[in-house]
Amino acid sequence: MPASLEYIPYRLRDSTARRDAIHPHYFAGHGYASVRVGPRGSGNSEGILHDEYLEQELLDGEDVLVWIAAQP
DSSP: OOOOEEEEESSSSSSHHHTHHHHHHHHHTTTTTEEOOOOTTTTTTTSSSOOOSSSSHHHHHHHHHHHHOOOO
16 A cells, blocks of 8 residues: 655644644545654654754654555
């Protein structure tokens, strides 16, 4: 199944979360899984966010893509 990925360090639990909650249902209705991930150290993710676009963030993003690709 194809997937839509949001890999963002904000807006996972703030006042826009309720509005954004409709998006996964829309994608699912069109045959897409919806995956929303906060980078390490942001939102509810463990770790420390030292800065944006560091090598670790990019590597973590690659790990997320590998995980998504391994899903049935």
